[in-house]
Amino acid sequence: MSDVHGSSKFLVGIFDDDDVVLKAVKEVRNSGVRIQEVYSPFPIHGLDIALGHPRSRLGIAAFLFGLSGTLTALALTFYTEGFDWPMIVGGKDSYSPVIYVPVIFELTVLFCALGMVGTFIVSNGMGPTVKPLMYDLRTTDNKFAMAIDLSKNNIGESDIEQILKKSGAAEVNVKQF
Amino acid sequence: MSHVTAAVRTPLVTGGKTYADVTEDISKQVEGNPTREWTIAFTIAVVVLIYGAACVFWTWWEGLGVWGLNKTVGWAWDITNFVWWVGIGHAGTLISAILLLFRQKWRTAVNRAAEAMTIFAVLCAASFIMMHAGRPWVAYWCLPLPNTLGSLWVNFKSPLVWDVFAISTYFTVSLVFWYMGLIPDLATIRDRAKSKVSRYIYGAFSLGWNGSAKTWARYEYMSLILAGLSTPLVLSVHTIVSMDFATSVIPGWHTTIFPPYFVAGAIFSGFAMVQNLVLIIRVVFKLEDYITLEHIESMNKVITLTGSIVGVAYLTEFFIAWYSGVEFEGYAFINRATGPYWWAYWAMMTCNVITPQLFWSRAIRRSIVWTFVLSVIVNIGMWFERFVIIVTSLHRDYLPSSWAMFHPTLFDISDYIFSFGFFFTLFLLFSKFLPVVNMAEVKTIIKSSSEILPASVSGVAKGERVTNPTFNKDVE
Numbered sequence: 001m002s003d004v005h006g007s008s009k010f011l012v013g014i015f016d017d018d019d020v021v022l023k024a025v026k027e028v029r030n031s032g033v034r035i036q037e038v039y040s041p042f043p044i045h046g047l048d049i050a051l052g053h054p055r056s057r058l059g060i061a062a063f064l065f066g067l068s069g070t071l072t073a074l075a076l077t078f079y080t081e082g083f084d085w086p087m088i089v090g091g092k093d094s095y096s097p098v099i100y101v102p103v104i105f106e107l108t109v110l111f112c113a114l115g116m117v118g119t120f121i122v123s124n125g126m127g128p129t130v131k132p133l134m135y136d137l138r139t140t141d142n143k144f145a146m147a148i149d150l151s152k153n154n155i156g157e158s159d160i161e162q163i164l165k166k167s168g169a170a171e172v173n174v175k176q177f
Numbered sequence: 178m179s180h181v182t183a184a185v186r187t188p189l190v191t192g193g194k195t196y197a198d199v200t201e202d203i204s205k206q207v208e209g210n211p212t213r214e215w216t217i218a219f220t221i222a223v224v225v226l227i228y229g230a231a232c233v234f235w236t237w238w239e240g241l242g243v244w245g246l247n248k249t250v251g252w253a254w255d256i257t258n259f260v261w262w263v264g265i266g267h268a269g270t271l272i273s274a275i276l277l278l279f280r281q282k283w284r285t286a287v288n289r290a291a292e293a294m295t296i297f298a299v300l301c302a303a304s305f306i307m308m309h310a311g312r313p314w315v316a317y318w319c320l321p322l323p324n325t326l327g328s329l330w331v332n333f334k335s336p337l338v339w340d341v342f343a344i345s346t347y348f349t350v351s352l353v354f355w356y357m358g359l360i361p362d363l364a365t366i367r368d369r370a371k372s373k374v375s376r377y378i379y380g381a382f383s384l385g386w387n388g389s390a391k392t393w394a395r396y397e398y399m400s401l402i403l404a405g406l407s408t409p410l411v412l413s414v415h416t417i418v419s420m421d422f423a424t425s426v427i428p429g430w431h432t433t434i435f436p437p438y439f440v441a442g443a444i445f446s447g448f449a450m451v452q453n454l455v456l457i458i459r460v461v462f463k464l465e466d467y468i469t470l471e472h473i474e475s476m477n478k479v480i481t482l483t484g485s486i487v488g489v490a491y492l493t494e495f496f497i498a499w500y501s502g503v504e505f506e507g508y509a510f511i512n513r514a515t516g517p518y519w520w521a522y523w524a525m526m527t528c529n530v531i532t533p534q535l536f537w538s539r540a541i542r543r544s545i546v547w548t549f550v551l552s553v554i555v556n557i558g559m560w561f562e563r564f565v566i567i568v569t570s571l572h573r574d575y576l577p578s579s580w581a582m583f584h585p586t587l588f589d590i591s592d593y594i595f596s597f598g599f600f601f602t603l604f605l606l607f608s609k610f611l612p613v614v615n616m617a618e619v620k621t622i623i624k625s626s627s628e629i630l631p632a633s634v635s636g637v638a639k640g641e642r643v644t645n646p647t648f649n650k651d652v653e
Contacts, residue, residue, distance in 0.1 A: 037389045037390060037391065038389070038390045039387060039388045039389050039390070040388055040390070040393065041196060041200075041361075041365070041388060041616075041617060041620055042361070042393075042617045042618070042620040042621045043393040043394070043396065043397050043617075043621065044390070044393070047390045047393070047394070048390050048391060048393075048394035051390050051391075053390065053391050053394060056394055056395045056398045058395055058398050058399055058402065059398065059402060062402050076321060077333050080321060080330035080331075080333065081330065081332075081333050081334075084328045084330065085328045085329060085330050087332060087334070089332065089334045089335075090334075092334065099333065099334050100333055102336075102339040102342065102343065102413065102417055102420075103333055103338070103339060103342050105409075105413060106339075106342040106343055106346040106413070107342065107346070109346055109350060109406050109409075109410055110345075110346040110349060110350065112402075112406055113349070113350045113353055113354075113403060113406050114349070114353065116399060116402060116403070117353050117357060117399065117403075120357075120395055120396070120399045121384060123395065124391075124392050124395065125385070126384040126385045126386065127384055127385060128381040128382070128384060129381070130384060130385025131380070131385065132364075132385040132386065132387040133387065134368065134387060137368040138368075139387075139388050140361070140364045140365040140367075140368045140386075140388055141196070141197060141200045141365060141368070141369070142195065142196035142197040142200060
């Protein structure tokens with residue numbers, strides 16, 4: 001996993017509810033504790049903002065891949081029908097971009113979708129052989145986990161545990177990776 | 178608390194489900210042994226598939242002469258089946274993309290099965306394209322590839338080439354959308370897996386998903402863009418399919434209403450097929466708490482709307498044929514209704530225009546039996562619609578000397594049966610090995626759309642549940 005390097009000791013707060021964990025993120029951060037990451041079985045709106053994650057730039061990647069699809073389609077149709085093998089069908093010009101709108105549209109969508117999904121997989125460090133670092137297996141079922149890297153915090157372990165419990169953690173576990 | 182439930186909304190998840198219940202209820206059919214019903218259905222589907230595949234092989238071995246085509250009617254069941262299957266596929270993308278953009282929460286319980294249906298239906302459609310070309314081993318000629326025949330390229334002005342791009346893009350994007358939607362659920366199954374083999378397989382397919390906040394944020398962003406891309410794609414695919422006909426000069430095909438009319442028809446038949454599939458799934462997998470009457474009613478409303486649009490399109494076609502003053506066009510439509518294929522035309526009108534109007538009745542709209550029967554009728558009607566458009570327009574040429582009839586042969590029928598075997602084999606494999614309901618998405622609506630709120634929301638002690646007073650007057 002890309003966000004953990006080397007051997008570290010983590011405190012993992014387990015929460016039962018998404019609203020509680022969202023509130024807890026704000027409280028824990030306000031206490032001066034640095035949160036490594038929060039894990040949940042479904043998306044929680046506003047969690048990434050509460051954690052201070054920057055806005056995803058996937059949209060930019062999608063646009064650029066879409067643009068490359070448009071240009072590929074224009075180049076393909078221009079080269080084949082306008083240059084390499086001009087054909088006049090039904091009295092239409094051999095090359096007119098209007099006729100190629102369906103092809104241009106489809107390739108734009110195809111490049112955009114595949115490129116963006118590829119970017120998503122690469123940027124998350126995902127892949128078929130990737131073994132995920134799971135702080136708690138229940139986070140893909142019904143629990144929410146807040147992981148805190150002790151080596152990246154100046155506050156003591158017991159203090160962090162107190163803060164986590166006070167903010168609503170049902171249990172606090174120690175994990176070593 | 179931050180979640181507010183509107184009093185006018187009826188619950189989409191019943192039975193007081195918690196997040197753990199959702200995982201348990203939906204994962205159990207993946208984790209358990211196949212049920213008896215599944216095994217029987219799968220055996221039938223595979224037998225049909227083997228028989229159909231043998232017939233398709235013979236069609237290719239002998240050539241398209243084994244079909245009932247002739248010089249006048251050059252397209253018949255092949256393209257009818259192709260357009261029908263492509264149309265069926267459209268509901269899946271509509272549910273997953275358009276309804277996502279419209280923030281329709283009821284889509285969450287049915288989107289997975291509908292998307293799977295899309296993928297398999299498009300594969301069936303593609304199989305008819307391969308069949309009707311006669312020589313599947315040279316199917317790559319449809320692609321713009323440099324070749325050994327000289328500087329010869331595909332004709333990009335042809336709607337048939339547009340179709341190649343549209344269908345292949347549609348299939349690829351739908352597959353990617355479906356697969357990306359599956360990843361969080363595959364990770365859930367991976368983390369619950371007891372055997373090493375299933376942990377390895379589901380682990381590989383879940384691509385190392387860990388459900389971190391950063392991944393979820395990117396995931397949601399990606400889903401939204403994919404939905405935004407798929408929405409015009411739905412419209413473009415059937416628009417382009419309709420242009421296969423509309424750009425020709427055959428009376429009855431050469432009409433500008435075809436693109437919107439085909440799109441509406443596609444959604445109409447697609448939703449009917451979704452209804453048939455989810456009605457079976459909810460009973461067989463005991464998912465009545467997730468696929469509720471609200472879902473069924475919502476889909477019936479879409480069927481009523483699109484069915485009415487299709488009805489208006491039929492009447493518009495007739496009106497324009499008369500209003501244009503073109504005698505060939507006028508004849509084509511009179512011939513459809515009163516000619517030798519009158520029975521197909523009136524079957525189409527009855528199944529697509531008249532019977533779906535029964536859904537205006539709330540009792541029928543919320544009846545499981547009525548919904549199932551009417552959905553089957555819609556699918557039959559939509560097959561007839563494509564048959565009527567294709568065969569009745571072709572069988573009367575501009576030259577009366579070339580007028581001919583089309584009669585299906587055993588291979589026309591068997592190749593169509595093949596597609597059912599293919600579709601249901603794939604769908605049954607999907608329903609056994611993958612979660613048929615999107616667990617992660619259903620969990621997101623538990624609080625706002627469930628009849629019982631989880632304890633932590635209502636602030637009571639852990640483990641207790643409190644009935645949402647909006648839906649249970651007794652509590653008040």
